[in-house]
Amino acid sequence: NAGVTQTPKFRVLKTGQSMTLLCAQDMNHEYMYWYRQDPGMGLRLIHYSVGEGTTAKGEVPDGYNVSRLKKQNFLLGLESAAPSQTSVYFCASSSGQGRLSAFGSGTRLTVV
Amino acid sequence: AQSVTQPDIHITVSEGASLELRCNYSYGATPYLFWYVQSPGQGLQLLLKYFSGDTLVQGIKGFEAEFKRSQSSFNLRKPSVHWSDAAEYFCAVGEPIGTYKYIFGTGTRLKVLA
Numbered sequence: 001n002a003g004v005t006q007t008p009k010f011r012v013l014k015t016g017q018s019m020t021l022l023c024a025q026d027m028n029h030e031y032m033y034w035y036r037q038d039p040g041m042g043l044r045l046i047h048y049s050v051g052e053g054t055t056a057k058g059e060v061p062d063g064y065n066v067s068r069l070k071k072q073n074f075l076l077g078l079e080s081a082a083p084s085q086t087s088v089y090f091c092a093s094s095s096g097q098g099r100l101s102a103f104g105s106g107t108r109l110t111v112v
Numbered sequence: 113a114q115s116v117t118q119p120d121i122h123i124t125v126s127e128g129a130s131l132e133l134r135c136n137y138s139y140g141a142t143p144y145l146f147w148y149v150q151s152p153g154q155g156l157q158l159l160l161k162y163f164s165g166d167t168l169v170q171g172i173k174g175f176e177a178e179f180k181r182s183q184s185s186f187n188l189r190k191p192s193v194h195w196s197d198a199a200e201y202f203c204a205v206g207e208p209i210g211t212y213k214y215i216f217g218t219g220t221r222l223k224v225l226a
Contacts, residue, residue: 035215040121042202043156058213068137090155090183090216101146105155 004028006091013081014112021076021107022054023091029102031094032074034066036087043090049074051103062065081111114139116205118217126194126225128195133188133220135203144206145186146214147177151199159201163208173197198224 004025013019023032030051035043045058047066055066063085065077074093078085091104115138125131126183137143144163148156160171167179186203203217 031213035216040218042118043204045213045215048213059215087191101158103148105157 001100004091004093004102004104006107008107009105010108011099011110013078013109015082015111017081019081019109020076020078021089021091021109022056023074023076023093023104025072025091025093025102027093027102028093029093029094030069030071031096032068033068033092033094034064034074034076035090036060036085037090040088046076046089053060081109083111086111114143114207114215116203116215118201118203118220120220121218122221122223124223124225127195128192131188131190131193131197131222133201133203133222135186135188135217137184137186137203137205139184139205141183143206144180144208145177146204146206147171147175147186147188148202148204148216149173149195149199150202150219156202159188193222193224195224195226197217198222 007022033048034046037043042075044060049055049068052071089107094101117136146161147159150156159175160169160170169177199218200221202219204214206214208225
């Protein structure tokens with residue numbers, strides 16, 4: 001029972017490079033979320049999805065894009081990485097109504 | 113817009129002492145309320161949650177939280193802290209309908225003195 005799996009766990013990018021973070025869940029959850037965590041700022045919602053094929057902006061969406069082509073996967077893309085995007089990224093999923101929320105173990109991204 | 117405030121950035125308590133971590137929220141109706149714990153370098157673990165009903169909620173690891181509608185608060189408590197409780201604690205608000213998205217507070221870092 002894997003739960004929520006994030007890949008990669010660590011990554012260093014140069015400014016301007018692009019990358020995609022993958023979140024996969026095996027719980028058949030409808031709802032998936034991407035957060036970033038920065039010291040003193042808690043977790044801030046980047047984008048979220050309420051079902052396959054749907055995405056929506058959260059609190060801090062600028063500089064990120066997402067896709068939910070398959071129900072079990074939620075991809076977060078950085079088209080042109082900036083140092084301000086250095087952060088720890090967490091993916092989460094839920095069956096709705098907060099009953100079965102699960103978090104991935106995080107991706108630590110450094111942009112130099 | 114919904115928001116969550118955790119007024120204490122750091123709290124230090126002695127092992128065996130009682131603990132209360134504060135959380136206040138702003139939302140138009142009664143949201144879903146959560147407390148998560150994060151150990152260094154780890155992901156988030158759900159401690160407890162409140163949806164409706166009894167305003168005193170029991171969670172894992174001996175934690176409990178009380179929902180007070182009049183104060184828009186959901187404070188986390190533990191009667192006797194253990195050294196292993198040292199971690200960062202996050203309060204979160206969840207939308208009860210629609211997107212079910214969660215908004216987190218900025219966290220309280222707990223230090224436990226031996």
